[in-house]
Amino acid sequence: MRNTKFALVCGITFLAIIIFFFVSMNAGFIHIPLQNVLLTLFGHGTEEDHMTIFQFRLPRIILAILIGAGMAVAGAILQGASRNPLADPGILGINAGAGFVVVLYMFLGRGTSFLATKTSVFIMPFAAFFGALCAACLIYALAWKKGRVTPSRLLLVGIGVNAAFNSGITILQMKMEPTDFTKALVWLSGTIWSTSWQSVWTLCIWLLILLLFAFSKAYVLEVLNLGDPIAIGLGTNVERERRLLLIIAVAIAGGCVAVGGGITFLGLIAPHMAKMLVGSSYRKILPLSALIGSLLLLLADTLGRVIIAPAELPVGIVISILGVPYFVYLLLRKL
Numbered sequence: 001m002r003n004t005k006f007a008l009v010c011g012i013t014f015l016a017i018i019i020f021f022f023v024s025m026n027a028g029f030i031h032i033p034l035q036n037v038l039l040t041l042f043g044h045g046t047e048e049d050h051m052t053i054f055q056f057r058l059p060r061i062i063l064a065i066l067i068g069a070g071m072a073v074a075g076a077i078l079q080g081a082s083r084n085p086l087a088d089p090g091i092l093g094i095n096a097g098a099g100f101v102v103v104l105y106m107f108l109g110r111g112t113s114f115l116a117t118k119t120s121v122f123i124m125p126f127a128a129f130f131g132a133l134c135a136a137c138l139i140y141a142l143a144w145k146k147g148r149v150t151p152s153r154l155l156l157v158g159i160g161v162n163a164a165f166n167s168g169i170t171i172l173q174m175k176m177e178p179t180d181f182t183k184a185l186v187w188l189s190g191t192i193w194s195t196s197w198q199s200v201w202t203l204c205i206w207l208l209i210l211l212l213f214a215f216s217k218a219y220v221l222e223v224l225n226l227g228d229p230i231a232i233g234l235g236t237n238v239e240r241e242r243r244l245l246l247i248i249a250v251a252i253a254g255g256c257v258a259v260g261g262g263i264t265f266l267g268l269i270a271p272h273m274a275k276m277l278v279g280s281s282y283r284k285i286l287p288l289s290a291l292i293g294s295l296l297l298l299l300a301d302t303l304g305r306v307i308i309a310p311a312e313l314p315v316g317i318v319i320s321i322l323g324v325p326y327f328v329y330l331l332l333r334k335l
Contacts (some may be wrong), residue, residue, distance in 0.1 A: 006284050009277050013291040017065065017298060024061050024302040025053060059200050063192050064301045064315070065294040066200075067260040068270075070207050070252045072293025073214055075267020076274070076285055077249040080221035081242050082154050085272070086330055089132075089253035090264025092158030096165035097135020098128035098257040099188055100172075106184060107172045125206050129254035135161055136250045140243075148228070187261040189314035192301060199259055206255040214248050214286060221245065221282040263316045265323020266293055272326075296322075 026032040030052055032040075040049045071089065078087035078094075089095045105127050143150075143157040169188065173181050220241050223231045231238050256263070270293040271285060278284040300318035307313050 006278050006288070010288055010291060013288070013295055017291065017295050020295065020298050020302060021061060021065075024064075024298060024305075025057055027302050027306050059197055060192050060301070061298065062200050063203065063259055064298045066203050066207055067192065067256045067263065068266065068293035068295070068297030069211070069290035070203075070256040070293075071260075071263055071266045071297070072270035072289040073211060073286055074249040074253040074256070075293075076271035076282070076289045077214060077217075077221065077245050077252075078267065079271055080225060080282055080285075081245040081249070083225060084152075084154055086155050086268070086327070087158075088265060088268035088327075089249070089257075090262060090266075091162070091268065091327070092154070093135050093139060093160075093162030093165055094132045094158075094250055094253050095257050095262045095264060096162045096169070097138075098132035098254045099262050100165045100168050101127050101131025101134075102258060103169050103172050103184055103188070106180065107176060124258040125202065125255040128258035129251050132250045132254035132257065133247070135165060136246055140246065186314055189261065189316045191261050191312070191314040191316065192259065203255060203259050207252065210248060210252045210255070211290065214245075214252065215283075217241075217245060217248070218282040218286050221286075222280075225280070225282075260297075261314070261316060263297070263319055265327060266296060266319050268330075269319075269323050269326055270296060272330075 022034060022037060025037045026034055032049055032052060036045055036049050037053065039045045040053050045053070074094075075088050078089065078092065079085055102124065105124070139154065139158050139161050142161070143154045145153060173184055176184060220236065223234055223236050224238065224241065224245075226234075228238050253267070270289045273292050274285045274288040278288055296319070297315065300322075301315045304313040304315045304318050307318075
């Protein structure tokens with residue numbers, strides 16, 4: 001019965017993604033009717049529609065789906081590994097660490113124009129991962145006390161580290177050229193800046209490897225959530241597994257930040273929605289979180305393109321509008 005419910009929920013979510021995929025395809029300043037979208041996808045559209053869809057909208061939509069899935073799974077892993085329902089890559093400062101290194105990369109390179117080069121597409125995920133890993137190690141070290149890391153201490157230390165990295169980002173931005181400063185500010189707000197197929201394939205390969213590894217560790221998350229004494233009694237090396245899961249979550253979040261900027265609260269909302277729908281089994285939570293995250297970010301990106309058209313509202317701001325009230329609610333309930 002539970003497996004039937006899980007399959008049904010996943011099926012409905014996937015169907016919603018397909019629907020919003022086509023809605024997003026004809027949303028924006030340049031309106032393309034659904035019939036023309038279908039004709040273009042099957043190779044019978046006009047030259048203008050082909051360029052708009054295949055060079056701009058389709059890569060962006062696929063990136064939104066990939067980033068949404070990645071950020072949601074990273075959040076679910078962090079919540080499970082730390083046993084902290086408030087854990088999120090953005091709230092804990094992991095996104096800020098990745099963002100700091102990316103902005104430093106912009107600053108030392110040729111401004112934001114360097115992000116468009118072919119080399120940059122492959123370097124950016126590793127640069128963001130390095131920054132995210134440094135932030136995660138710093139948070140873990142500062143939160144460690146008396147042989148363990150408590151959820152409340154992890155959250156408070158993460159908020160402090162987040163503020164520190166954001167201050168560093170601001171200093172770097174102030175030394176940038178005005179144009180680069182503006183572009184970096186928009187990117188940090190959470191925007192899918194790249195519409196190249198190179199970015200799509202790079203992130204797709206990055207996430208495919210990491211998400212498959214994360215799904216294979218779902219049973220470890222279930223054991224860790226039984227509590228450290230029980231997990232140790234079952235033969236689990238708790239700290240080693242926790243560190244490994246942390247590295248996986250950081251790598252996933254870093255790759256997503258490299259392309260999508262600082263998108264906060266998505267990793268908080270999606271796992272909680274998944275838990276409400278399918279229960280506490282991480283073998284179900286992780287794949288469903290990925291689907292919900294993809295749906296939420298695709299919806300947010302579509303809304304961001306139409307709310308103030310012809311200008312665009314960064315997708316991170318749309319997600320934050322949804323996520324801040326829920327975060328405050330959880331904060332009041334859990335602390």
